[in-house]
Amino acid sequence: MATTFCLINQKGGCGKSSTCMHLAGAFAELGMSVLLVDMDPQGSLSQGFLGSEMVESLPSLQTTATLFDENSFFASHDALLIPTPFERITLCPANQTLARFNAPEPEKTGMVQFALREFLADQHEFDIVLIDCPPNLYRCSWTAMIAADYAMIPVPPEDFGTQGLRAVHQCVRQARKLNPKLSRIEHLITRCDHRLLVHRMYEQKLRALYGKTVLDTIIPEASAFKVALTRRRPVQLHQPRSKAAKLTLSLAREILERISMDECKRKVA
Template identity: 35%
Template structure:
């Protein structure tokens, strides 16, 4: 659906926190599932915000992405249903924070997630990975497994500097771990059309990365911010709000780009 491989894997990545990464992973997954495309969301962030944002208690998860990385279970064993039909989740919990230390001493430490995702059951059309806000070993595992990386970027002064770092990382991963990794797009988030800064940053990104910048703009929207505290994607929490409409637009745009 989102690429030529049998199982497209989209890593939602940015080394900076607070840019809408988890929000995008949850709501894009929900919007695609709503369109009839079964999605597996992998919460690779020790903060477990994708897990709690979908109404699940991280501390109660029996099997998590930690067990997937250490080879103790398969995707089918770790994945749990969510309140969104067609959207499954491999949950996370705080124990994952210690996984990077454990992974450092393991063989094939950068490709353990890629190996684990090979056990994804038939019927899943897309895997979305919510990466931690860093470029450590967990994120490298995501990029080594992914077919595309989606880069949520907040409309702020240091956006371009962060993008340069991410594109450099993309080239390193392509050269050393995953030559098939493509840029799925740059997504501008928390866009406030009333501010000059938002337009200035958008135009700068458009000039520097014209082929990669997505047309969809995710607006600054209170409903998007409220939805996680209710354990729902915004597409369920307030289906008619601007935020829900924007994530549906994003789902359609990514499908169009892959054709």
């Protein structure tokens, strides 16, 4: 069974899509088979791998929009699984066709809120699933939370980055009522510049407030991430010796450790 993470935060620009892309490279490097699911109508993650022209021209049937479409609700969604140029990384892309389904008040949307969970339950060949969410807590993020084992919240350590975290936590608690296995929240400090006093202070504040739910590994602000993105490659596969790649690999390892510790705890309980 794959372990599924949804990357959520109602803030844009905090690193959700980048984290999905680069972490996928790190997990693949560690020999794991990764499924990336783009649930953001902006399709940034998909464009990161496939380029904007290709992504914009994809028909709805080949995007995650098809999961919400009543006409294809019971159809096979195999066309959604698009191989990337990289071994062990598969992508379910998204584009603007998803926008009309991303309505507010997602908990009022009936069975469709389970559509992503049902789809993922049929995908047996993956070890890790990373779901990239839009910068709001509407239906796309909600269905991702209903489908996930973990909610990962990327947080830049500064005022704008940390605003709105309580709303995200509350939404996770709500989703847990429908998906009790959404057991853990992980906060990931991203886009951090340790030369800045304000970033160091916010890191301490986040650790004091959220304790062990804050991952030890910190992802720095680094040009290697941006350069790799322009080459449409996860940093691990573009500049494996860069500090950015090494830290992303540490993050992947830390996440795997946490997963296996949780599994041990579950077995003991």
